[in-house]
Amino acid sequence: MQQQPNSSEPQRVGLDLIAPEVYAPMLRRFTVLACGVAVVVALLLALLVNWPVAVLAGVLLVAPAAVYSISVRRRRIWLSGTVVEARTLTGLRRVDIAEATGVEVLVFPGRLSRIVLRITAGRGRQVIPLAMYTDAGGGRELHILGLRKLADALAASHLAAALGVSSMLVGQLRAEARDAGLEERPLYRAVHLVRVKDVVQPVALSDAEIATLG
Structure with missing residues (x-):
């Protein structure tokens, strides 16, 4: 008899702002280009020094590009119930939002401004991207299902x-549901709030500022 999947297990939802599959072709081109440059440099060095030194130089040139490409393609973030799972080059990290000891919303101002959620639970810490916006008014926001599940997980925490932040994300969902413009969306308003301060360092929004955005 075929075993039925356990329906009691929480749904696993991806929290990647941009899925690795989207920029995989660019990473492949980057790696191929790095390999080409390494080969050319190795051939040129071979004319001046011995082959072992030339080959070693080529390897040292291409290795960082290869490691970066692999690490970026491997990096993923999921939410399962209240547990955030982050896969990195070295392993898997888990942070339970329900057991969080710190919740912060950070804005990184710039030509491409980013807004992220930082969760701290004991000795564990995880950053979750929420949105990014350009100066021209374009950008990308975390998908609706991710925002909703994240808002639910935050609501399970005992932290004020x-x-x-959960209320702010619910406000974002409501704005998206009615197809509101960027100026009416809490995540964009949070970024704009920091941009007008004319700062270059990342800014952690206060509880009062978050309350006005919800």
Whole structure:
């Protein structure tokens, strides 16, 4: 008899702002280009020094590009219930939002401004991208299902800060549901709030600022 899947297990939802599959072709081209440059440099060095030194130089040139490409393609973030799972080059990291000891919303201002959620639970810490916006008004936001599941997970926390961020994300979902413009979306308003301060360092929004965005 075929075993039925356990329906009690929480749904696993991806939290990647841009899925690795989207930029995989660019990473392949980058790696091929790096290999080509390494070969040319190795051939040129072979004319001046011995072959072992030339080959070693070529390897040293291409290795960082290869490691970077592999690490970026491997990096993923999921949410399963209240647990955030992040896969990196070295392994898998888990942070339970329900057990969070710190919840912060950070804005990184710039030509391409980013807004992220930083969760701290004991000794574990995980950053979750929420959106990024350009100066021209374009950008990308975390998909609706990810925002909803993240808001639900934050609502399960005992922290007042987590509840405030959950309300802000619910406000973002409502704005998207009615197809509101960027100026009416809490995530964009949070970025704009920091941009007008004319700062270059990352800014952690206060609880009061988050409350006004919800």
